[in-house]
Amino acid sequence: MKSIKPGRGPSMMGGFGSVFSVIFGIFWTILAASMTRGTGLIGIIFPLFGVLFIIIGVFNAIYHFKNASGKNRYSAFDITDEDEEPDPLNERFGSASAPPDSRSAETHFCPYCGAPVQNDFAFCRKCGRELPKE
Known part of the structure; x- marks a missing residue:
């Protein structure tokens, strides 16, 4: 049975995009905190958007870099035979073929x-x- 797995290229690209998101979140947090200092509730909410970008970016980076470098990865571009690589979904949920x-x-x-x-x-x-x- 053939299985389709995510390619390493799109996953690596997603990993680098996640790193960019983390860097953006750091800059956003620093700039928002410096511009909204002493403005009450807005001075707390705007920097939290940057923290949210950082947290989401870190989780996405871990997922994408693991997917790009893992042997049994999830992807949409590599088509493999069962004897070449096992399908990770079949291993997790059992074969339904x-x-x-x-x-x-x-x-x-x-x-x-x-x-x-x-x-x-x-x-x-x-x-x-x-x-x-x-």
Whole structure:
């Protein structure tokens, strides 16, 4: 069974965006605290927005960097076979897949490079060429 996992690139980009959010939150907190000093309730609320940015940014950065560097990551861009990488959702919640069709589980070989391919494959996993229809 194929599984789709989040790519490392989008997760790394999300991690750097989270770091930017933390830096923005630090600047916001410092500037808001210095500009609203002594103005009562507003002087407390505006700096709290910066603290909120910092907290959310730290949690997002941890999530995205762990996802970008982890072996069993969640993603939308990597399509893998079950024998290459296990699907983390199947490991967490159990496999809900139907029993494999005996016809689709048969292994054949690519006529171009000799790599093993299953009967239901349209393209070779190794060389990428389109397989002839049987």
